[in-house]
Amino acid sequence: MECGLQEAEIGIIGGSGLYSMPGLTNVREQRITTPFGDPSDAFVLGSLAGRKVAFLSRHGRGHLLLPSELNFRANVYGMKKLGVERILSVSAVGSLKEEHKPTDFVIPDQFIDRTFHRESTFFGNGIVGHIAFGDPVCAVVGQAIATACESVGVVGKRGGTYVCMEGPQFSTRAESNLYRSWGADVIGMTNLQEAKLAREAEICYATMAMVTDYDCWHESHDAVTVEQVIAVLNQNAANASKVVAAAVAAIPAERNCACGSALQYAILTSPPAISPAAHEKLDLLLGKYFRVKSEA
Ligand SMILES: CSC[C@H]1O[C@H](OP(=O)(O)O)[C@H](O)[C@@H]1O
Numbered sequence: 001m002e003c004g005l006q007e008a009e010i011g012i013i014g015g016s017g018l019y020s021m022p023g024l025t026n027v028r029e030q031r032i033t034t035p036f037g038d039p040s041d042a043f044v045l046g047s048l049a050g051r052k053v054a055f056l057s058r059h060g061r062g063h064l065l066l067p068s069e070l071n072f073r074a075n076v077y078g079m080k081k082l083g084v085e086r087i088l089s090v091s092a093v094g095s096l097k098e099e100h101k102p103t104d105f106v107i108p109d110q111f112i113d114r115t116f117h118r119e120s121t122f123f124g125n126g127i128v129g130h131i132a133f134g135d136p137v138c139a140v141v142g143q144a145i146a147t148a149c150e151s152v153g154v155v156g157k158r159g160g161t162y163v164c165m166e167g168p169q170f171s172t173r174a175e176s177n178l179y180r181s182w183g184a185d186v187i188g189m190t191n192l193q194e195a196k197l198a199r200e201a202e203i204c205y206a207t208m209a210m211v212t213d214y215d216c217w218h219e220s221h222d223a224v225t226v227e228q229v230i231a232v233l234n235q236n237a238a239n240a241s242k243v244v245a246a247a248v249a250a251i252p253a254e255r256n257c258a259c260g261s262a263l264q265y266a267i268l269t270s271p272p273a274i275s276p277a278a279h280e281k282l283d284l285l286l287g288k289y290f291r292v293k294s295e296a
């Protein structure tokens, strides 16, 4: 049986512009192996606001990985293996509404999937599971981020729909306007798979999304460029790390939300039908619900 290492309770996934975590103390690095391959980078373990955290650079330090190249399964499995129960994701997003201005923070609570090239589940190969995903974001972690924005004195908007696109190219104007017509709030390339896999791993997940641009729909703003995104990220970097630290502090120690039991009724495959190999691969996730008798 796989055992969580109890090295960290809160995971931070740093996106574009956040490749390390300022304020982390007692820092050490740990490389994690997973049955799904290698995570984006070594996990950086340490203390932040009195809590044990694990920081992972989503695209790797130096920004080496495209959104489509990210091994989301290894990243989330790595967090689970370290004992993480809550993931706080930090991301850059484009705004799809006038009211979401560059440097605002949005805490999305819904997603629309526009990806087509990604591994999005731990299941398959002999184990079938379907988690509920009507509320894809943990309300408790979302509230902690909102509280943190307030305490730091930055705009933090609770709720909204995040369109997750494949990339790496930014959207066409027709696509951007289509997403606007759907009422979506922000657009990025990374958060949906993380949210799905975190839920399958029974880890709470919420994102602090920093608006960096108006994508390409806004008539009085230039279409998004990487230069523009990085300029806003740099300009707002100090606020971003203050909000992360305050959000970590605001996450309640006790976990009472439903994220921690997401798999309770999700598995369809009859336990005796699961092969020892398939079971071993997912034991870290499923071991608390059932053991498979070893072949005598
Ligand atoms: C640098 S612009 C596009 C890039 O930024 C976002 O990354 P992340 O979510 O990791 O902050 C977006 O999803 C794209 O990957």
Ligand SMILES: Nc1ncnc2[nH]cnc12
Pocket (backbone or CB within 6 Å): 092, 093, 094, 095, 165, 170, 171, 187, 188, 189, 212, 213, 214, 215, 216, 224, 229
């Ligand atoms: N406009 C945009 N589209 C997709 N991902 C983004 N990340 C930051 N801005 C973005």
